Amino acid sequence: MKQNRTGTMRKNREKKEKKLTRRMRKRLVGLFVMILLVLIALSGFMTYYNTQKGDEYAAQVLSKQTYGSKVIPYQRGNILDRNGNVLATSVKVYNLILDPVIILSNEKYLEPTLKALTECFPQLDKNTLTETIQSRSSSRYVVTLKKLQYEEIKTLNDILTINRDKNPYVKGIWFEEEYKRMYPYNTLASTVIGFTESGNVGRWGIEEYYNDYLNGTDGREYGYVNEDNIMDPVKKSEINGQTVVSTIDLTLQTICEKWIGKWVEEYHPATVAVILADPNNGEILAMADNKNMYDLNNPRDLTGYYSQEEIDAMTEEEYLNNLSKMWRNYCISDSYEPGSTIKPFTVATALEEGKITADQTYVCDGAEIIGGYKIKCHNTSGHGTLNAEQALMSSCNDALMSIAFQIGKPVFCEYQSKFGFGMKTSIDLPGEASCENLIFSADNMADSSLATNAFGQTFNVTMVQMIAGFSSLINGGNYYQPHVVKQILNANGGVVENIDDTLIKQTVTAKTSDYIRHAMWRTVEEGTGKTAKVPGYQIGGKTGTAQHLDKTEESYLLSFMGFAPYNKPQLLCYVIVDAPQVPDPGSSSYACRLFSSIMGEALPYMNIFPDSPEEIETTTSAPQETENQTEGETTVPLNPSEDESYEGGDFMEPSGETSAGE
Numbered sequence: 001m002k003q004n005r006t007g008t009m010r011k012n013r014e015k016k017e018k019k020l021t022r023r024m025r026k027r028l029v030g031l032f033v034m035i036l037l038v039l040i041a042l043s044g045f046m047t048y049y050n051t052q053k054g055d056e057y058a059a060q061v062l063s064k065q066t067y068g069s070k071v072i073p074y075q076r077g078n079i080l081d082r083n084g085n086v087l088a089t090s091v092k093v094y095n096l097i098l099d100p101v102i103i104l105s106n107e108k109y110l111e112p113t114l115k116a117l118t119e120c121f122p123q124l125d126k127n128t129l130t131e132t133i134q135s136r137s138s139s140r141y142v143v144t145l146k147k148l149q150y151e152e153i154k155t156l157n158d159i160l161t162i163n164r165d166k167n168p169y170v171k172g173i174w175f176e177e178e179y180k181r182m183y184p185y186n187t188l189a190s191t192v193i194g195f196t197e198s199g200n201v202g203r204w205g206i207e208e209y210y211n212d213y214l215n216g217t218d219g220r221e222y223g224y225v226n227e228d229n230i231m232d233p234v235k236k237s238e239i240n241g242q243t244v245v246s247t248i249d250l251t252l253q254t255i256c257e258k259w260i261g262k263w264v265e266e267y268h269p270a271t272v273a274v275i276l277a278d279p280n281n282g283e284i285l286a287m288a289d290n291k292n293m294y295d296l297n298n299p300r301d302l303t304g305y306y307s308q309e310e311i312d313a314m315t316e317e318e319y320l321n322n323l324s325k326m327w328r329n330y331c332i333s334d335s336y337e338p339g340s341t342i343k344p345f346t347v348a349t350a351l352e353e354g355k356i357t358a359d360q361t362y363v364c365d366g367a368e369i370i371g372g373y374k375i376k377c378h379n380t381s382g383h384g385t386l387n388a389e390q391a392l393m394s395s396c397n398d399a400l401m402s403i404a405f406q407i408g409k410p411v412f413c414e415y416q417s418k419f420g421f422g423m424k425t426s427i428d429l430p431g432e433a434s435c436e437n438l439i440f441s442a443d444n445m446a447d448s449s450l451a452t453n454a455f456g457q458t459f460n461v462t463m464v465q466m467i468a469g470f471s472s473l474i475n476g477g478n479y480y481q482p483h484v485v486k487q488i489l490n491a492n493g494g495v496v497e498n499i500d501d502t503l504i505k506q507t508v509t510a511k512t513s514d515y516i517r518h519a520m521w522r523t524v525e526e527g528t529g530k531t532a533k534v535p536g537y538q539i540g541g542k543t544g545t546a547q548h549l550d551k552t553e554e555s556y557l558l559s560f561m562g563f564a565p566y567n568k569p570q571l572l573c574y575v576i577v578d579a580p581q582v583p584d585p586g587s588s589s590y591a592c593r594l595f596s597s598i599m600g601e602a603l604p605y606m607n608i609f610p611d612s613p614e615e616i617e618t619t620t621s622a623p624q625e626t627e628n629q630t631e632g633e634t635t636v637p638l639n640p641s642e643d644e645s646y647e648g649g650d651f652m653e654p655s656g657e658t659s660a661g662e
Helices: 002-064 110-120 124-133 148-162 205-209 248-268 308-311 316-327 339-352 387-396 397-407 409-418 448-453 463-474 508-524 590-607
Strands: 065-072 086-098 144-146 172-182 195-197 201-202 219-226 234-236 243-246 271-277 284-289 363-365 367-370 373-376 384-387 476-478 485-489 493-497 505-507 538-548 556-564 571-578 653-654
Touching: 086 148, 110 124, 110 148, 110 172, 124 144, 144 148, 144 172, 148 172, 201 205, 201 493, 248 271, 248 284, 248 367, 271 387, 271 463, 271 590, 308 485, 339 387, 339 409, 339 463, 339 508, 339 538, 363 387, 363 397, 363 485, 367 397, 367 448, 373 397, 373 448, 373 556, 384 387, 387 508, 397 409, 397 448, 409 448, 463 476, 463 556, 463 571, 476 493, 485 508, 508 538, 538 590, 556 590
Parallel strands: none
Antiparallel strands: 065 219, 086 144, 086 172, 195 201, 219 234, 243 485, 271 284, 271 571, 363 384, 367 373, 373 653, 476 505, 485 493, 538 556, 556 571
8 A cells, every 4th residue: 555655656756747847948948039039139139239330330449449559678788898887888778659540630739739849849840740640640669860869858758657547648659769879988999899780780890790699589468458548458578688708908908009199190101900818818908900999879971081071072882891900800801911020930830849959159240142142131241149948039030941941831831720820819809800811821921931931921911810829829838719708697697608718729838938937027027029118027929020022112010929927928919019100210219118018007907016036047058148259250230220120121032142942
């Protein structure tokens, strides 16, 4: 019985569920029909509205809210000197931008906007502005003023921001940010620093060579802009460029350029050029010349070299060529015959290869006949008998020719390459010359060329090649790659990369280096370099007088390569004075005195203290000059004239004879 009652209850429940389900279905069908009717009505309304008033509605929306996107410019990295002084930087500037669409969207906006513009920027003309706005009524971006400083925009910027409520009808104005490259010292170290062109493209110098480090990545700000030109932005931040720390010393560079200017003013040479370097690591501390000093803030201005009439008369090609000449770096790009500053390299080669001994002597009678040429010493009367050190002291061509023939062409050319002549040093600056086509090989070198190469004529070098090679002669034989940058920093000042000193090779042994240093000291103390002395300091160095054979008048490139302190060099200075307009154009004293003037200021600044005579010791490899030489020898005349540094005079002329072997 219980079982029957349970079955009956189940059947009644199933009947109720079926009844509820049918009722719900009817209701759902009715609700669906109602929704469908509403949707059909709404669709019809929207169709009607879009047909009748769609354009008006769209215009209202777009005038109130449009999509905007603007670039956030990165800041190009600074260039610093070795002590942190800023040599190049980028400062934020502002472009004034007008939006005619917004300005003309309401008749209340134009006059207040024009009034604000002309009051804040008196250089703007109201009529011209009105014409510009109306003629470009569909534009959203009209550049009106460029590269404004913050002080120039502050008043108008306050009107647009903090004083907006007081100026509700000043509309359609905004400031676009960008950066302008600035050089605080204008012309200082111009050929080393270089400059930038549009788009942060580095040209010449560090600006070009380290362009990828200095440049960053633009950011972007984007979103919807309302009728007040206000954006609710989404921002992707910019990445600023890295800072480049150079090896250049601002003070040393200033000293060099000051004395270059004085020499140009007094002696009117074609070129005066100077390099200061640390001979122990290849760092260039200063580099300058008078031919290529230009204003980095205005790098296309030729008025320092040409009159305005001459500039106006130039063709476009001539103008560009003259700019390129002005921008080039003489110290790395121009070549010349080095003259007698090459003699220490010749002697070092002979000593290193065991071709001569320190006490070996030579007889200078004033000239040698080689290859049909009479090749003369600057002392045409002859220096008499002298050893290699004395030959360097008196700058004797005759003795150096004899030494070169003891070396022989293959070894001589091998060491020219070893010292870096005829190839790039790979200094971190663009535009370096190699001189590979201006130097002999053993295969094409004649006897007369070997003779003249021995004392620095008939082949070409660059100043940076000479600095790199000579550093190795005096620092123990280590050839370092010259460089003008020492470190890369990030935007927060953290070290990204250290530009390590790069030791390329060993050119000579320490023994040979000691010998050359001692000979260079005696050259300044007793020989042709006396006028290069710096009071209180033991200076070593070598004079150079290279004759310009391609000029009709008597003309010379004068030079001096010197260093201090003599026994442990810390500063190397190489100066060139090319073709000074003076009565005695062959006197290297013009280069020696320039060296002395620069080093006289540079050494105390660098805390290189004066030497005492007791510190000078004669090395075992350096021969001593004696007052009474052996019988048959002639005393070496270390002071052939009142000006002991005079090395002028034609060194080569046809002899009418032909030497054997050529």
